[in-house]
Amino acid sequence: MLRRFIREGLELEIWEVLERVTDPELDEPVTEMGFVERVAVADACRVEVDFRLPTYWCSPNFAFLMSIGIRREIMALPWVRAARVTLLDHCLGEKVNEAVNGGRDFAEVFAAHCDGADLSDVAGTFLAKAFDRRQEAVILGLRAAGRDDAAIAAMTLGDLDRAGLSGAEAARQRPRYRALLLERGLARAPDDPAFPRWDGGAIGAAELPAHLARLRATRINMEFNGALCRGLAAARYKEVEIGPEGPTLVDFIVGRVPPREAAEGRS
């Protein structure tokens, strides 16, 4: 039997790697969204992760992608022997769990639910949106710090690393933007342009306002989802913070008291 402190250390390691799994539609880590419900390490280095989404109806394609992502990150840890990922309280939960944990070939399982198409098309579409959102945040942070469009359009990766940014969102997104640039090979060396399009094309200073207008539309959609998902998850699972005064009438009306009944309604 594992000693408790060792087990807790391993569980912490799992939580850390799960930060790399994002909700494809929101481009936010599943841990940060509060989707991960339980992480447990059993004997013989078997890992169990339970997660749940804001509604019973959340798109199963994204649920699939997250579930696969969680499993992939866990299995990449050298000490993990087996993993079981369970999506709870979802209209297609059983199918997702069966497919992800069944040990069958993913492509084969998905093909059955995709009219033969590949789920990676959807993943690619949403990675492009994630790129746009990260890029917009960084560019707006540069503008707010006083740079004009000509200066921004001419920036290299090295310039971007050294540049001052204004605003918390820009600071948060810069390393994420950079990581995606490198991962996709859109920029590699310090001399490479910092702000290419997702298809690799260049953006001139004169085109920047129109480009930003398009990025804004992408962000508006993602923010809509993000705000709804956070709120719905809170309303569904009653994890709303109760103020220092204790619960109010409202907390009772919407059922926030008791604050958490994790096992409720689950079989």
Added chain:
Amino acid sequence: MYKTPDGKEIFVLDGHTHFWDGSPENQANVHGKQFIDCFYAYHANLSPKEELWEKARFEKPTEDDVYRDLFVDGPDDMAIIQSTYLSDFYKTGFSEIGRSHSMAARHPERFIINGTFDPRDGEKALEYIHWMKEEFDITGVKMYTAEWNGDSKGWALNDPAAYRCFELCDKLGIRNIHVHKGPTILPLSRDAFDVADVDYAATDFQNLNWIVEHCGLPRLDDFCWIATQETNVFGGLAVALPFIHTRPRYFAEVLAELLFWIGEDKILFGSDYAIWTPKWLVERFWNFQLPGDIAEERGVQLTDAVKEKILGLNAARLYGIDVEAKMKQLGARPVAMAAE
């Protein structure tokens, strides 16, 4: 009607409301429970605290609730009641047209009750459209493309079976097609909120008006593109509007996009009652201003005249309502509530 702080009377046509029964007695299975629970989560999440309802009232609003919330406490002059059956989830349907008509019998002049159909029912769908026209003389329908029907977990507006139904709608003068895009479940390779089918249907049925509820969010950019190309595509503000309370700056960005792309004549107010009530939505909307930087960046304005169009005049045009005559008619027959 909504009376502005300086005394002007504004005609309010609430473009998206329901009279549903989501109570446990009507739920056919766990999906029915999860569906109304999800609605309640929207309600609890985006409503101001003082507007929150208890769960039981929310699951099955009474007829009195509707009259009070919309016309007595609320500023609506008229409301469009949408039908949504979800027959796989609810024993007698979620929001059924006959039940809505009996509710509306006290003041039929205040309601437009839209029908609905499921193209996957084939011949039966066509018969049902005939029946709704003859029985209730419907002028609009509500489409819910994410509805389950046996093994099918959703459909698209440009499916051949759907086209046969729209041809019939066109022939019978059912001109207003409200489209709700819920998350489509299968196939998994499809973007669950894809609005591309609206483009096909709107191009192929120029006589019909396509009102896309919650303006296609979370695919606002795709929706704006389509609605800009197609003169017969409109955007409903349901679900987007409550953000005016929780995230006003964000709401301003959405509205600025809509004004820029599709323009002030194609945006329709909808409370999405009973998820939200119109009183606070209309009051806040009337008092809302676009922040200067957002208005400037998009080069749009939200004037009183624009608000008036959104709150009622645009929908009145689609449904052929003479606003002046309607206001006179309604003024002569005020809604009275029995003492409680």
